Amino acid sequence: DIVMTQSPLSLPVTPGEPASMSCRSGQSLVHSNGHNYLNWFLQKPGQSPQLLIYLGSNRASGVPDRFSGSGSGTDFTLKISRVEAEDVGVYYCMQALQSPRTFGQGTKLEIK
Amino acid sequence: QVQLQESGPGLVKPSETLSLTCTVSGGSISGYYWSWIRQPPGKGLEWIAYIYYSGNTNYNPSLKSRVTISIDMSKNQLSLTLSSVTAADTAVYYCARHTPHPLAAGYYYYMDVWGKGTTVTVSS
Numbered sequence: 001d002i003v004m005t006q007s008p009l010s011l012p013v014t015p016g017e018p019a020s021m022s023c024r025s026g027q028s029l030v031h032s033n034g035h036n037y038l039n040w041f042l043q044k045p046g047q048s049p050q051l052l053i054y055l056g057s058n059r060a061s062g063v064p065d066r067f068s069g070s071g072s073g074t075d076f077t078l079k080i081s082r083v084e085a086e087d088v089g090v091y092y093c094m095q096a097l098q099s100p101r102t103f104g105q106g107t108k109l110e111i112k
Numbered sequence: 113q114v115q116l117q118e119s120g121p122g123l124v125k126p127s128e129t130l131s132l133t134c135t136v137s138g139g140s141i142s143g144y145y146w147s148w149i150r151q152p153p154g155k156g157l158e159w160i161a162y163i164y165y166s167g168n169t170n171y172n173p174s175l176k177s178r179v180t181i182s183i184d185m186s187k188n189q190l191s192l193t194l195s196s197v198t199a200a201d202t203a204v205y206y207c208a209r210h211t212p213h214p215l216a217a218g219y220y221y222y223m224d225v226w227g228k229g230t231t232v233t234v235s236s
Contacts, residue, residue: 033215039222041157048206048229049149049157054213054222061224092157096222100172101147101159 002026002095006104014112019080021107023093028073029056037097040069040078043106044089052091053078085111114139116207116227123233124201130194130232134207141165141188145210145221148181148192150203151229158203162210163190197234204229 003026013019029037036056041049051060053069056076066081080087090106120132134146148160161171161181171179178195194201206229210221 033217035215035220037220041223043157048226050226051222051224054224055220058213060222094157094159096220099170100174101162103157103159105156 001100002029002098002102004093004095004102004104006091006093006107008107009105011107011109012112013080013083013109015085016082019083019087019109021078021091021109023071023076023078023104025074025076025095029076029095029097030073031097036072036076037095038069038071038076039094039096041092041094042087042089043092044086047089049092080109083109083111114209114225116209116225118205118207118227118230120205120230120232122231123235124197125236126198126234127196130192130197130201130234132192132205132230132232134190134192134227136188136190136209141183141185141190144212146183146190147208147210147223148190149206149208149223150201151206152200152203160192160205199234202232202234204231 005024007022038056040053043049057069068079070077090108092106093104115137117135124130142165145162147162163169163181180193183190207227208223209225211224212219
């Protein structure tokens with residue numbers, strides 16, 4: 001299985017400030033087609049996960065442009081340009097290159 | 113828009129079989145992959161299995177010997193059965209749809225629609 005490791009596990013952020021979190025995979029997530037098979041999800045308190053980013057850097061439909069994904073290979077980053085109160089929750093990365101699909105342990109973003 | 117609704121018994125006894133259903137409304141099962149994912153209380157997400165509308169399946173090896181997923185096109189439903197359950201199977205169970213994104217060759221499928229989840233507790 002591909003192990004996904006996220007950091008930090010907890011991320012306190014002041015509203016209006018930027019935030020950044022990391023996801024590292026145990027092996028490269030670059031498919032033979034050149035794309036990175038990496039997704040980011042946000043699980044808000046009491047809700048089911050929602051897709052933010054797919055293929056490493058593509059924003060899902062309806063996702064605000066303050067969210068951006070970057071990286072390639074084994075190192076990926078999710079950035080929020082200006083954190084808003086509604087962004088609180090746990091952020092998960094998930095690899096879609098191999099079965100079984102595996103998730104990181106999550107980064108919990110909280111408002112200072 | 114498409115909505116997913118998981119349903120099933122909230123309480124299952126140890127060693128028994130858990131059966132869950134995911135009902136798809138506002139859209140068709142046809143043309144998509146569908147996954148089951150679970151989340152133990154206070155913990156992270158674990159992918160269980162996916163199924164293509166045609167019936168092709170892929171299971172997490174850690175659960176493969178106990179899991180079966182299927183699709184009922186006539187009812188627009190997918191189902192999950194998990195046998196020989198233990199307390200470790202206590203979790204919120206989600207179903208999710210994989211939407212195809214066209215690539216230069218082929219498609220990339222991402223999980224963009226999730227149900228609200230159903231809580232299953234394994235206890236005597």
